[in-house]
Amino acid sequence: MIYRARVVVTMDGSPIENGAVAISENRIFDVGSFREIKARNSGEIVDLGEQALLPGLINTHCHLDYTCLRGKIAPQKSFTDWIRAINAAKARLSEEDYVASINEGFAEAKRFGTTAIVNLTAYPELIAKIDEPIRTWWFAELIDIRSPDRANKIVDLAIESLKSKKNWGLAPHALFTASPNLFHRCEEIARRENILLTTHLAESREEMSMFRDGSGPLYEFIKGTGRPMDDCGHETPLERFVGRLGDASLPNWIVAHLNELSESDFDLLARSTRKFHVVHSPRSHGYFAHSPFPFERLRALGFNICLGTDSLASNENLSLFAEMRAFQRNEPNVSPRKIFEMVTVNAARALSQQNALGRIGPGFHVDLTSIPCSGSTNLFEEIVAFDQPVQSG
Numbered sequence: 001m002i003y004r005a006r007v008v009v010t011m012d013g014s015p016i017e018n019g020a021v022a023i024s025e026n027r028i029f030d031v032g033s034f035r036e037i038k039a040r041n042s043g044e045i046v047d048l049g050e051q052a053l054l055p056g057l058i059n060t061h062c063h064l065d066y067t068c069l070r071g072k073i074a075p076q077k078s079f080t081d082w083i084r085a086i087n088a089a090k091a092r093l094s095e096e097d098y099v100a101s102i103n104e105g106f107a108e109a110k111r112f113g114t115t116a117i118v119n120l121t122a123y124p125e126l127i128a129k130i131d132e133p134i135r136t137w138w139f140a141e142l143i144d145i146r147s148p149d150r151a152n153k154i155v156d157l158a159i160e161s162l163k164s165k166k167n168w169g170l171a172p173h174a175l176f177t178a179s180p181n182l183f184h185r186c187e188e189i190a191r192r193e194n195i196l197l198t199t200h201l202a203e204s205r206e207e208m209s210m211f212r213d214g215s216g217p218l219y220e221f222i223k224g225t226g227r228p229m230d231d232c233g234h235e236t237p238l239e240r241f242v243g244r245l246g247d248a249s250l251p252n253w254i255v256a257h258l259n260e261l262s263e264s265d266f267d268l269l270a271r272s273t274r275k276f277h278v279v280h281s282p283r284s285h286g287y288f289a290h291s292p293f294p295f296e297r298l299r300a301l302g303f304n305i306c307l308g309t310d311s312l313a314s315n316e317n318l319s320l321f322a323e324m325r326a327f328q329r330n331e332p333n334v335s336p337r338k339i340f341e342m343v344t345v346n347a348a349r350a351l352s353q354q355n356a357l358g359r360i361g362p363g364f365h366v367d368l369t370s371i372p373c374s375g376s377t378n379l380f381e382e383i384v385a386f387d388q389p390v391q392s393g
Contacts, residue, residue, distance in 0.1 A: 005053035056115025056367035058347035061279040061308025064105030070312040079204040080217040112319040113390035115367035124161035139171040148179035203257035277350035282326035284310035336380035
């Protein structure tokens with residue numbers, strides 16, 4: 001089959017005007033101008049008309065569990081108050097609510113051009129009930145704050161459910177909710193199974209106060225759960241994370257947020273010879289009024305930065321186009337092409353899929369999205385500005 005479009009955005013070199021893509025089963029095997037592709041290949045031709053054919057978008061941080069909480073939690077006075085609010089909201093949800101929420105989230109993400117997603121779920125036992133419509137990396141979000149002695153059991157039970165899916169990983173929730181033993185067990189499994197890991201890190205000012213200063217609302221809230229607090233009052237969250245894992249482990253990690261960093265943190269990152277991947281969620285970031293995301297400093301240090309939508313408990317929809325627009329408002333000096341790379345080639349690299357996703361080229365998966373194309377001289381500006389449902393494949 002051959003797909004023809006007004007322009008094909010391969011992410012390798014310039015977009016191809018009057019371009020075409022030849023596919024067989026689930027792989028692309030030829031890309032070029034329509035005339036070249038038609039001459040080299042036979043098969044049915046699907047003319048997309050005045051469309052730009054794009055690589056499918058990749059959402060590298062999402063919680064589809066909470067799609068049903070859209071608009072239910074108003075911004076709170078503190079991050080800790082938001083934790084209390086979402087815990088109260090979750091307590092009212094049934095298993096059926098979660099399954100419906102995940103299915104609704106998948107449908108919405110696909111409608112906005114997402115063809116691959118990193119989904120963190122607190123309920124891995126439910127994923128057998130989900131028939132995901134897009135390529136999915138399932139990460140079990142793991143918390144053992146009230147039972148650190150059961151860390152190994154918690155991880156092993158999650159893996160029993162995860163292994164029913166092709167792509168899976170582990171997500172110790174955060175330094176303040178997951179014990180050192182849980183992190184260690186996840187690392188052990190990652191090395192054995194060659195899987196990815198993700199966590200929330202340095203997300204809020206209150207997390208910084210908890211670990212560096214041994215004080216603040218989050219410190220008091222977590223202390224009230226009975227968690228040992230002897231790791232607080234000494235290091236920043238990043239120092240704690242890197243010190244716990246060591247340089248060799250870092251490339252396996254996709255780190256969400258990284259909003260609160262000290263000068264000593266940047267010194268530490270500059271000395272690190274191996275890098276983890278970073279996911280920024282601009283609209284969720286704005287909802288919480290976090291400190292400005294240090295994009296330029298992280299990029300200058302060589303970090304691979306991606307975009308994600310986070311959850312609808314702190315966002316309005318699952319559109320990566322909307323995330324790109326929000327990022328552009330905050331970082332107007334970053335080119336539209338570089339922004340688009342954050343949901344394509346950068347995201348594919350974070351998933352170790354740089355030879356299969358995020359571009360349109362021979363051997364890549366047929367994960368494609370198309371949007372109307374006006375013929376603007378700045379195509380990538382037009383892509384970032386797009387705000388409608390899309391055609392996905």
